[in-house]
Amino acid sequence: MRVENTDKPFEIEVKRFYFPAILYATCPTCGKECAKNGNGDYLSYPKANTPTKVYFYCQSIVDGKDVEHEFTEEIILRVTVEPVKND
Numbered sequence: 001m002r003v004e005n006t007d008k009p010f011e012i013e014v015k016r017f018y019f020p021a022i023l024y025a026t027c028p029t030c031g032k033e034c035a036k037n038g039n040g041d042y043l044s045y046p047k048a049n050t051p052t053k054v055y056f057y058c059q060s061i062v063d064g065k066d067v068e069h070e071f072t073e074e075i076i077l078r079v080t081v082e083p084v085k086n087d
């Protein structure tokens with residue numbers, strides 16, 4: 001079998017798309033490292049093969065107070081197809 005991939009962007013029509021990665025990003029407001037685990041935290045109708053926004057929620061303590069910050073980062077979710085057996 002032979003596969004010809006394209007890197008054309010397309011929407012993945014899945015409301016809750018879980019993915020096998022953990023994303024780490026630094027909150028631009030307080031500098032805390034935040035994580036987003038694709039195993040429990042899904043993307044909704046993500047676009048593949050093109051930059052797509054990921055939302056982070058930072059829960060932190062500043063001057064003894066609980067604070068929440070929201071920020072976004074961009075990732076590229078690439079979808080490729082490969083044959084199990086090459087001819």
Ligand SMILES: [Zn+2]
Pocket residue numbers: 027028029030031032058059060068069
């Ligand atoms: Zn923060």
